Amino acid sequence: MPKEKVNNTRRKALQITSSVVGAVTVAGFAVPFLSAWQPSERAKALGASVKYDLSKLEPGAMAVVEWRRTPIFIVHQTTEAIKNLPSLNQKVANPALEEGVSRTTNEKFSVVKGVCTHLSCAPKYHPEIEPKAWDEDWKGGFFCPCHGSKFDLAGRVYKNVPAPTNLEVPPHSFQGDTLIIGEA
């Protein structure tokens, strides 16, 4: 075989070998990185949506479920509470009319984060429509015991309280009797 042809054959063989070694090396480094990019089962669970069966929640009752480490308040509104909400538009700082008075697509249920927008205390649920120490004309809602912020049953903050904004509404949707928190 001519010397030049032998050299060409050897060169090709060397090129193939070094490409294979390179690919193996890249793959060897890439695996640990790729596995670091995969969310852990725990992280996946934390980000997952949460389902709640609304059929077991009586009118006037509230359930608390955890979503992304945040308590979510689910309130089954009474007919009277639904009727009262528009009358509170003047008392709340942000009536949130663009969201609809009930702030959900199903006015029978209020779905809000149970975290006061002042300094993150947990507001207490007071659905009773009766005079309270903090409001003689109380129409039901949430009262934050830390510094006295008041929210109506749709989570809208009253005027002249420390909390600056309404209770947040998490992304959610309704499928029949099932509430899905985490998916709009």
Ligand code: FES
């Ligand atoms: S944390 Fe709720 S009023 Fe301050």
